[in-house]
Amino acid sequence: MSASKNTTFSIRVSSTGDVFEVPPNRTILHVLFENGYEVPLDCSNGRCGTCRTRYLSGEVDHRDTALNESERSEYLTVCVSRAHGGEVVLDLPAPQSTQPVARPLAVVDAPVCVACLNCVRFCTFGAARIDDELIGVGGIQGAAVIDKDLCTGCGLCAAACPTGAIEMNINTHDTVIDTIHALNAEPAPVERATAAATDATEDMTSVMLFACPQCRETTQQVCEEQNRLPSQQVHTRVVEVPCSGRVDTLQLMHAFESGADAVMVAGCQPGECFFNTGNLHVTERVKRIADWLDGCGLGRDRVHMMHLTPGDHENLAEALTNLSDKAGANGPSPLRQASAAHAPVLTSG
Amino acid sequence: MIVAEQKPLEDIQRMLKGKKKVLTVGCGTCVSVCFAGGKKESSAMAATLRTAAAAEGQELEVEEVTVQRQCVQEFVAPLEENIGEYDAVLSMACGVGVQTLAEKYMDTPILPGLDTNFMGQPTEPGIWEERCVGCGNCVLEYTGGLCPITRCPKQLQNGPCGGSEGGMCEVDPAIPCIWSKIWDLLDRQGIADTLMDIQPAKDWSKSRGGSMRRVVVSDDLRQQAAREAGERAISVKVAPPQSPMKRPVPTETSADAVELDETWHRACSISELAEGKLQRVSVAGVDVIVTNLGDCIRAFPPTCPHLAEPLVDSGLLKDGLLTCTKHLWQWDLRSGEMKGAAERPVEMYEAKLNGDDVMIRVEQEITYDYDDEDDFDEDDFFGSD
Numbered sequence: 033m034s035a036s037k038n039t040t041f042s043i044r045v046s047s048t049g050d051v052f053e054v055p056p057n058r059t060i061l062h063v064l065f066e067n068g069y070e071v072p073l074d075c076s077n078g079r080c081g082t083c084r085t086r087y088l089s090g091e092v093d094h095r096d097t098a099l100n101e102s103e104r105s106e107y108l109t110v111c112v113s114r115a116h117g118g119e120v121v122l123d124l125p126a127p128q129s130t131q132p133v134a135r136p137l138a139v140v141d142a143p144v145c146v147a148c149l150n151c152v153r154f155c156t157f158g159a160a161r162i163d164d165e166l167i168g169v170g171g172i173q174g175a176a177v178i179d180k181d182l183c184t185g186c187g188l189c190a191a192a193c194p195t196g197a198i199e200m201n202i203n204t205h206d207t208v209i210d211t212i213h214a215l216n217a218e219p220a221p222v223e224r225a226t227a228a229a230t231d232a233t234e235d236m237t238s239v240m241l242f243a244c245p246q247c248r249e250t251t252q253q254v255c256e257e258q259n260r261l262p263s264q265q266v267h268t269r270v271v272e273v274p275c276s277g278r279v280d281t282l283q284l285m286h287a288f289e290s291g292a293d294a295v296m297v298a299g300c301q302p303g304e305c306f307f308n309t310g311n312l313h314v315t316e317r318v319k320r321i322a323d324w325l326d327g328c329g330l331g332r333d334r335v336h337m338m339h340l341t342p343g344d345h346e347n348l349a350e351a352l353t354n355l356s357d358k359a360g361a362n363g364p365s366p367l368r369q370a371s372a373a374h375a376p377v378l379t380s381g
Numbered sequence: 382m383i384v385a386e387q388k389p390l391e392d393i394q395r396m397l398k399g400k401k402k403v404l405t406v407g408c409g410t411c412v413s414v415c416f417a418g419g420k421k422e423s424s425a426m427a428a429t430l431r432t433a434a435a436a437e438g439q440e441l442e443v444e445e446v447t448v449q450r451q452c453v454q455e456f457v458a459p460l461e462e463n464i465g466e467y468d469a470v471l472s473m474a475c476g477v478g479v480q481t482l483a484e485k486y487m488d489t490p491i492l493p494g495l496d497t498n499f500m501g502q503p504t505e506p507g508i509w510e511e512r513c514v515g516c517g518n519c520v521l522e523y524t525g526g527l528c529p530i531t532r533c534p535k536q537l538q539n540g541p542c543g544g545s546e547g548g549m550c551e552v553d554p555a556i557p558c559i560w561s562k563i564w565d566l567l568d569r570q571g572i573a574d575t576l577m578d579i580q581p582a583k584d585w586s587k588s589r590g591g592s593m594r595r596v597v598v599s600d601d602l603r604q605q606a607a608r609e610a611g612e613r614a615i616s617v618k619v620a621p622p623q624s625p626m627k628r629p630v631p632t633e634t635s636a637d638a639v640e641l642d643e644t645w646h647r648a649c650s651i652s653e654l655a656e657g658k659l660q661r662v663s664v665a666g667v668d669v670i671v672t673n674l675g676d677c678i679r680a681f682p683p684t685c686p687h688l689a690e691p692l693v694d695s696g697l698l699k700d701g702l703l704t705c706t707k708h709l710w711q712w713d714l715r716s717g718e719m720k721g722a723a724e725r726p727v728e729m730y731e732a733k734l735n736g737d738d739v740m741i742r743v744e745q746e747i748t749y750d751y752d753d754e755d756d757f758d759e760d761d762f763f764g765s766d
Contacts, residue, residue, distance in 0.1 A: 146419070365436070
């Protein structure tokens with residue numbers, strides 16, 4: 033990453049002719065989203081290259097670690113790259129509206145914040161701080177605040193917040209929990225049920241997999257493939273999260289409560305996390321959950337933390353098979369049976 | 382800060398054996414910070430208990446709520462309404478919180494979900510260490526601000542024992558010898574020789590070991606008067622906890638389950654609506670006054686039905702009774718009943734809480750007809766400007 037100082041420059045969108053100024057404390061990404069232009073995002077800090085955007089002219093100061101030299105002649109990452117003065121012309125389609133587009137951010141509900149500093153400690157981007165002007169829990173002065181311009185939307189702070197004061201603006205806490213419940217309530221596709229043996233959905237092991245952006249593609253491909261195989265008595269449901277570190281104990285427990293036989297968290301290899309430490313935090317949480325599962329009588333083998341190298345289909349498939357075998361050996365989750373009793377009955381054959 | 386940790390699950394399950402309906406009560410202050418009993422941890426405990434019960438084929442309903450500070454009676458008062466529904470309450474607070482509930486709600490078994498450990502500090506993320514035992518007679522003045530009562534296993538007050546080695550403790554070699562640290566710190570400040578001074582004997586009568594201790598701050602006359610009358614001093618009403626008591630059972634259409642039709646509009650968050658305050662909001666372009674009576678939300682037009690006085694200025698709200706101070710027209714906002722000099726009812730918009738959102742139903746703006754001169758009588762001008 034370049035150490036050069038930020039200066040003001042402007043961007044022009046070729047399709048619309050819109051010209052916007054990018055001040056030193058803001059990025060192209062901030063300015064685009066504010067004006068209705070949406071680009072796909074994953075890391076928002078120059079590591080993934082998801083937000084790569086073609087540029088037509090301009091002297092770009094590339095600050096990402098995602099693009100190689102030849103890519104840089106054509107693309108820039110809007111999240112971190114800049115220019116020293118002048119104008120950068122971007123090749124973007126016209127937006128549907130000029131209304132600001134929301135990008136994933138953490139927000140604080142100050143009256144619930146106990147100013148415990150967990151968010152400040154967990155955030156590796158320096159976005160969280162305690163604002164003395166805000167009134168926290170019990171009317172006490174001082175509560176957390178998240179700097180929008182520094183927040184990458186990873187959700188590590190929301191997972192670390194013990195009071196629930198920190199929320200993600202888009203995938204809120206309740207949305208994630210509802211998604212977990214809704215996914216587990218869905219019966220396995222009919223064609224699978226009919227293709228497999230009788231009472232297929234009863235016998236099939238139901239796995240819930242939390243996947244971070246780097247693991248997303250690999251998990252999707254592996255799960256689709258496995259879900260199609262009639263010989264594999266496993267049905268995997270994938271919950272996409274902005275970072276594996278966003279997964280907290282509550283989400284993991286709700287996955288089991290809503291009937292998953294087994295739960296896997298797929299995060300990056302240590303040191304590879306887009307947000308530095310998310311995969312390490314969740315590893316510890318998975319250990320805690322394993323203890324709780326023992327206490328619940330479900331058995332600790334039903335939860336697994338997978339440190340995945342993107343593209344490593346083989347290891348993921350093996351880990352999934354291992355996990356579902358172990359879970360299968362303990363029998364289907366009694367919670368799934370309980371919820372299946374209320375679910376619409378699937379007639380097989 | 383008070384530091385606690387969750388009891389082992391099996392202990393909690395043993396306590397709750399045979400119970401059918403349980404409420405977990407989290408605490409939003411000290412025990413939140415140490416990941417033991419805040420909203421998230423107590424919700425996770427509730428989910429774990431439900432999961433465990435279902436796994437064992439037992440019937441157990443667990444609902445969750447979190448209060449700001451469980452050690453204060455006022456903050457747990459809002460639980461009164463529902464607490465009778467539960468076979469037991471699992472308090473996720475320190476021992477003080479448990480007892481606050483136990484003394485207030487004597488008909489319900491109150492059980493501890495946490496082991497309360499000590500008063501301490503986070504020394505690094507995820508690690509909390511004891512710093513104070515509350516001995517009632519602080520000696521930190523002589524010891525460089527480091528407490529030998531708490532941090533020396535032998536509670537020595539006259540320097541280290543003979544077993545301190547390399548600055549580490551004999552009893553637990555993983556912790557520093559606090560006397561070694563005290564010496565180093567005073568030496569750094571050039572006042573290590575003060576350790577040679579003879580100190581008066583420590584007053585242990587203020588420490589644990591006798592009867593329950595009590596601190597009285599007597600300069601508040603209201604407190605004194607209340608105490609003399611045998612009442613609890615100053616009681617303050619607080620807004621009910623924000624966390625939902627019940628998690629709706631998700632269904633396939635859970636996303637739509639709480640959807641209200643398009644005549645309902647969000648006015649504000651309940652957290653922005655202090656109890657008993659008249660708040661003027663604009664909903665779908667219509668000016669509305671919304672107020673939180675603690676047990677219900679009321680919304681009505683911004684002007685008095687009498688002479689169009691703006692009620693935000695002229696209205697006085699006390700215990701659900703709205704008074705327009707101009708001519709003392711009054712209404713009971715809960716029942717809508719006219720009181721005092723009122724000759725017309727106050728019209729209301731439907732209002733309710735959806736999660737944390739205050740929702741108001743505005744089909745069309747409610748306006749009063751002020752032209753009817755028959756409504757005026759001499760009283761109306763009494764005392765007015």
